[in-house]
Amino acid sequence: MDTFSWYNVDNGNSYKKNVTKSVPLCNLNNLQLRFLCPSDLEEVRALCRNWFPIDYPYNWYEEITSNPRFYSLAAIYEGVIIGLIVAEIKSFSKLNKEDKSILSTCFGKSSSVAYMLSLGVSEVHRRNGIASLLLDNLISHLTAPENRDCKALFLHVLTTNKPAIHFYEHRNFRLHSFLPYYYYIKGMSKDGFTYVLYLNGGHSPWGLYDYLKHYGHYLLRGDLCRWFLIWLRSAFMWVLPGMRRMAMENTTVVSVSEFPWTK
Template identity: 65%
Template sequence: MAGTNWYQNNGCGITSELLCEPKVPLYSLADVQLRFLCPNDLDEVRALCQDWFPIEYPYYWYEEITSNNSRFFALAAVYNRTIIGLIVAEIKPYDKLNPEDTAILAKSLRNNSHIGYILSLGVAKEYRRNGIASLLLDSFLRNLTTPEKKKVKAVFLHVLTSNSAAIMFYEARRFQLHSFLPYYYAIKGRCKDGFTYVLYINGGYPPRNL
């Protein structure tokens, strides 16, 4: 498995069922509230992630993303007082990236730049294809276009090569395939290949050879 950072190696894109037909169509996206996670959400979020993702996140990860920790952008979509979707992301300096991710930016941009990383993005099965994932992703991206976030030059994520629904979702939102990561994931004792997808923002761009 590549790299040494737990989140990098085990982060997951949208589940493959995201693009399936919904079982409970929403009346309107206006009925969905967006709010940041809080400590009281831990058990609910843990149950959702265990249902959505093939990755087994450690308990302390749930503690961190629900603790109002400024490290994470952990946003929930809430409908009828129930969390039906969430995005977990973080912003980090370029020099804190794992080796396999350092070729994301052109060399001329690497000094003092920051990068956004999407750890997880998921929606409850019965509410998929209602625009919830797009709502969450767009909220994170808008947060990165404010004047104080101009140092953020790219947003990236890792996704299983077999996760065609997630790949279609991100490509439709202008994320570009950046690299292939053989044996990147360890899922239930088996190694799985991954892709890196990148969206360039705030004047960011890839190395010229890409």
């Protein structure tokens, strides 16, 4: 069976471990995985320029090869980087406007999501399971106990990138939204898609059908008490914002009427 091994590069990061696992998907012997380090910058930059139509700024490469907030994992074969994946865990409250609808607000502001910035494999090594291997390692990291608040992994992809779309859909990513003119490539605007993989119990904002399906499940099981408590909690969460607004408005009216000289 083919194997890969983790190995360290002396770049001061203590979280890199030595592990050996079997990789049934990969046809390459002695494939190794390790995290990127600053000395990889030029090699990674050359690969990304070859793989992707987007021209990333130089400081982007500096960040993904040195900043520990990025999960930057490389696949190494015969001493050469042949694949990489880059992701970042973000607070839900700090997401861009177009990405806010990814996660239901019931999870609260303390929840987080992971954004996949990049996933690529050298053309001659594609269809060997390397992209799946890199993605599996990222998902394992995101579903570890210390990342249980991470409720989704999402990414953006060009609408014309059919191989990538097929890959993500095969890996259970869902099409979430269409982003017109999201990319600007070589002087032209290009459309994009947002794809999402929900993790650790995460889900998208629910519609009426989702609520009926969810509560119907408890009714069919005969768990009426639990169903009623969940329904009551959901109803309270739904009306709470309105109650707060009414309380604030009433407070303002009372304050003004009590002190007429403020008018």
